Amino acid sequence: MTTSLNGNQAAETATIEHAILEAINEARAACEQGGNHSAGCAVAWDIVEELQAEKSHKQQAKHNKTSLENYCDRHPEAVECLIYDV
Numbered sequence: 147m148t149t150s151l152n153g154n155q156a157a158e159t160a161t162i163e164h165a166i167l168e169a170i171n172e173a174r175a176a177c178e179q180g181g182n183h184s185a186g187c188a189v190a191w192d193i194v195e196e197l198q199a200e201k202s203h204k205q206q207a208k209h210n211k212t213s214l215e216n217y218c219d220r221h222p223e224a225v226e227c228l229i230y231d232v
Contacts, residue, residue: 166194
């Protein structure tokens with residue numbers, strides 16, 4: 147289960163990074179075409195900023211596991227890790 151979550155997070159991060167790189171290339175092209183002070187150039191760089199902000203928010207939202215959670219991932223049968231429904 148942990149592997150699939152980490153795999154999904156890695157894929158999501160790679161997708162966002164890829165989108166950022168594409169947006170940077172598009173922004174550079176827009177600025178070359180319309181000039182550095184054109185509206186298209188500004189909009190393109192705003193898109194880059196939004197994608198970078200999204201990547202940052204996702205990294206901050208990532209749950210940092212406690213030492214007990216790490217232990218239970220390695221030893222799910224341990225008494226400390228058992229969960230009972232009452």
